[in-house]
Amino acid sequence: MQEVMKKRAKELLASGEVTRVIGWKKNEFDYDITPAVFETAEAIDRDFVYDDFCGPNLSKFTFQHQKNDTKTLVFLKPCDTYSMTQMVTEHRVNRDALYIIGIPCFGKIDIEKIKADGMTGILSVTSEGADVKVHTLYGDKTYVKIDVMAERCLACKSKYHTIYDELIGEEGEVMETDRFDQVKELEAMTPDQRFEFWRGELSRCIRCNACRNACPACTCESCVFDNPESGIAQKAAADSFEENMFHIIRAFHVAGRCTDCGECSRVCPQHIPLHLLNRKFISDINGYYGEYQAGEEVGQRAPLVNFTKEDVEPDVVAKGGK
């Protein structure tokens, strides 16, 4: 797969169709992947990778290149195409400035799961078929891939690409997923239990803004939390409840626009399951306004900015969603 992608990227560069390629390159370790821009065939030959560690969603990295006169090639996995479609729908990115190649994804490995199992001093990790082989200073171990796959991949919602100029590999399908199971578990809790759960999780927040900055739905040029004039631009919590509010406000802001790509939870240095807040909104929107998946189609009307006579009445909130 990687070799096919490299070949195609070099062809498009050589023909002048595009002048830069957004992809991934390996950093210090096998699992250490950085989004990167390639401008020459040599750079692609040297550094371009696509493997089971290429988790970062490249959609948002197109931002800084959309005002260029020439086209940029970007490789998007199925779930990344939902983010891109949503950004195009919202006119946040200039579609004409991009050449999009849809690529297949077989599920990404979450190195944190391997580390949580006590593996340290990791010298190499290789993923072949169903096996993930970890070689460390303190011994080796082979995992079954499904046991160390990212949570968002275990609950994969789609192998289908919603936007592209060309595809590499076979087109996939929208998947049956159990991604709302955890939401249901949370809904089944008493309000006090749920409050405790979220206080426990969110109290670890360090307000680093990684979730916001990685989020393809967070596309404001200047965030309200960064604006000293806004009166709420705190870099840290002024009181112990504030970090909770930051996340709740952010979840509201991306409600109906979040495609559930899972970048927020992937980048969180404190391992807060932030995607669960977004999934709760998605699940509620599905329930109140009918099944809706953000980023499915360019130009779709989102339920929260649309009106139909079947819409739920606003007092549903006071009735606890009943």
Add this chain to the structure above:
Amino acid sequence: MYRIPREKLDQLFALTAEKETLYIPTDATSGIAQFKKWNEGMKMSEKLKTSRSAKDFFFPQTEALVNFKISGKKIDIIDPREECEDFVIFGVRACDAKSFEILDSVFLVDPVDTYYKNRREHGTIVTLACSRPSESCFCTTFDIDPTEPAGDVSAWMTDDSVYFKANTEKGEKYIALVSSLLEETDGADVDAQKVATKEILGKLPFANLKKDAFGGGKTEQYFGSPKWAELSEACLGCGTCTFVCPTCQCYDIRDFDTGHGINRFRCWDSCMYSDFTKMAHGNPRLSQKERFRQRFMHKLVYYPENHDEVFACVGCGRCVEKCPISMNIVKVMKTLGEEEAK
């Protein structure tokens, strides 16, 4: 040197906590380790590092500085500070222990930061030697010996025992506090562990990372390097690296309007943020490239220049582990260092 059997560690914690507040690294539900106030039944984490560094104990993320209470035309100025109680932090690693010295050189020089000093004076640091360093570790690059950690008391943990050695007066006091559980010993096991750990250190991926290409007087050489653009290309501009870093010490002072007064507090700031150097006239660092460059130049050039060639990085590797796009000081040192070698 003193020793207790490992199974008595809980008793040691209980005895310590009777006299002083004790903090130990413990596993959170999500699998990360963090320092928490010890209570009965709490299990010490077996992880090498806590997710956040130990700097929080002396330089917390948010700290109340002064409160203003307004009633009519009267403004009361209230100092919210309380004299800190004595506390013990158990299980600080050598990298974090070194970071306290770096923070001291900023906060304890004239004008002394009395908020920081208050906490620093009341804290006793019990360090724990590393025996299973991880692939992200590179403290030896900055001349730190993880088998001989600094701190008030140094500790070593083997399969069956924990060994202690006091390094300071505060450390002697701590040893006296828990002496009923300790027995004197020669520490042969500790020496064996040091040898074994050093062998592992030599095999770490960053074992050959050198700081020689950096230090004071290198500003002109690196400031204008074209490499910064490439290195900072994918930077999200989040504050993860600065907030998990044990030596990053920048802060902002903000006012919180309570409706009937003002609570003035300080909070960690990050040079990665877009408003970091925003001033009345505008912002001298307009792009992420400039913000990114600032962070690494500060650690590798400016700080050593102003502090007798001590670097403002302790090689703890947290930024290596936590950066959402896997860009870090190691990559910066390798990329710029290569340039120097040419």
